[in-house]
Amino acid sequence: MNNTLPVALVQDRDHGSVAANLANIEARVAEAAARGAKLVLLQELHNGAYFCQHESVAEFDRAEAVPGSTTERLAQLAKSHGVVIIGSVFERRAAGLYHNTAVVLDSDGSLAGKYRKMHIPDDPGFHEKFYFTPGDLGFTPIKTSVGRLGVLVCWDQWYPEAARLMALAGADLLLYPTAIGWDPGDEAAEKNRQRDAWMLSHRGHAVANGLPVLSCNRVGFEASPIGGAGIQFWGSSHILGPQGEMLAEAGTDAPEVLMHEIDLKRSEQVRRIWPFLRDRRIDAYQDLLRRYRD
Numbered sequence: 001m002n003n004t005l006p007v008a009l010v011q012d013r014d015h016g017s018v019a020a021n022l023a024n025i026e027a028r029v030a031e032a033a034a035r036g037a038k039l040v041l042l043q044e045l046h047n048g049a050y051f052c053q054h055e056s057v058a059e060f061d062r063a064e065a066v067p068g069s070t071t072e073r074l075a076q077l078a079k080s081h082g083v084v085i086i087g088s089v090f091e092r093r094a095a096g097l098y099h100n101t102a103v104v105l106d107s108d109g110s111l112a113g114k115y116r117k118m119h120i121p122d123d124p125g126f127h128e129k130f131y132f133t134p135g136d137l138g139f140t141p142i143k144t145s146v147g148r149l150g151v152l153v154c155w156d157q158w159y160p161e162a163a164r165l166m167a168l169a170g171a172d173l174l175l176y177p178t179a180i181g182w183d184p185g186d187e188a189a190e191k192n193r194q195r196d197a198w199m200l201s202h203r204g205h206a207v208a209n210g211l212p213v214l215s216c217n218r219v220g221f222e223a224s225p226i227g228g229a230g231i232q233f234w235g236s237s238h239i240l241g242p243q244g245e246m247l248a249e250a251g252t253d254a255p256e257v258l259m260h261e262i263d264l265k266r267s268e269q270v271r272r273i274w275p276f277l278r279d280r281r282i283d284a285y286q287d288l289l290r291r292y293r294d
Contacts, residue, residue: 003265005146005173007039008032009258011237011250013220014049021047022070026077032257033081038107039146041216043237044088044154044179045100050218050233054226055130063092067111071103079109084144086151088177090131091116100132102151102177104142113142117153118162125183125224125231128155139165147172147264150211154178157201157215160208161288167209167277172264174205176215181233184221195234195252203244210271212247212262213240219255242270 010028015021025042032040045051047070051059064070070089078085084107091101091114100117116135120128139162141148150171156162157176166174180198182191206213219235237250239260248260271277287293 002146004261004263005038006036006259006261007041007214007239008035008037009041009214009216009237009239009250010043010046011216011219011235011258012043012046012255013218013233014222018047022073025074028257029077029081029083029085032259033083035257035259036261037083037259039084039086041086041175041214042088042177043216043218044177045090046088046177047090049222050179050231051225052128052131053125053222053224053228053231055127056225059131060092060098063090063098066091066101066103066114071105071111074103075105075109075111078105078107082107084112084146084149086149086175086177088153093133097133098131099135100128100153101135102153104144104149104151107145112144113140115140115142115151115153117156119155119159121155125228139169141166141169141171150174152176154180157198157205160205163205163209167211171211172267173262174209174211174213176202176213178215178217178237179233180217181231183229184232185229191234195236199236199238202238203240206240206242207244207274208276210242210267210274210276212242212264212267214238216258217250219250219253242267243274 085105087103091099102115104112106112118135122129150166216237218233223230235252239248250256250258
């Protein structure tokens with residue numbers, strides 16, 4: 001593994017169809033590769049609109065097999081540009097069994113692995129429990145030509161346990177395809193609190209585990225299919241270093257290919273001065289397996 005890794009995050013809006021979104025992804029990956037990227041992270045459920053704003057059985061028609069048409073197209077793209085691509089698909093495992101699945105295509109076009117989203121939200125505008133079965137692949141980094149990728153998905157970002165388990169399994173990076181935004185009706189102060197909390201959670205994962213963190217979010221407004229408030233996705237895709245330092249950050253309202261060259265040696269250096277893994281009291285954490293300590 002090289003000591004530095006040029007990475008790119010493709011922050012984008014929905015372009016109206018699977019064909020349009022994938023065509024746009026092809027253009028953005030080509031742009032990132034031309035600028036030197038060796039790893040490209042895409043946003044959550046990038047093939048279409050964020051359909052989980054409502055509950056409809058018709059939306060299951062969006063689902064596809066893994067491997068399948070999207071992974072095949074991303075594989076060709078990865079191979080043609082010699083980059084690792086992390087994509088996000090609505091996986092049809094069987095009739096009535098679906099997952100929110102991140103897929104990793106290595107630079108030779110092979111499917112290096114997949115991760116099924118473990119934590120599934122059910123909030124106003126985010127009705128994911130209707131569509132997605134919780135993942136069953138655990139928290140296992142995916143080995144690629146650029147390192148071991150600790151891939152997690154969106155709602156997983158609020159759980160320090162998920163990041164920690166990826167770190168303990170040897171991840172070199174933590175990566176989050178994401179779809180998160182504001183209720184347009186919220187006051188500005190509440191919007192700022194939500195976005196700041198989201199950023200802070202990622203910085204905490206970086207610090208606690210001594211690892212770079214990459215989060216790629218959607219951008220733009222998406223109307224509710226049932227006449228609700230809709231969601232204004234807040235972008236703000238970012239790349240953090242292993243002390244939680246902000247290395248690069250995208251804007252809140254426009255598509256962007258965000259790039260940075262990550263120094264992979266810094267994780268070793270940071271963990272030597274902040275040896276959090278050494279000092280963990282693994283003999284005293286049994287209650288973490290309980291829902292709540294009454």
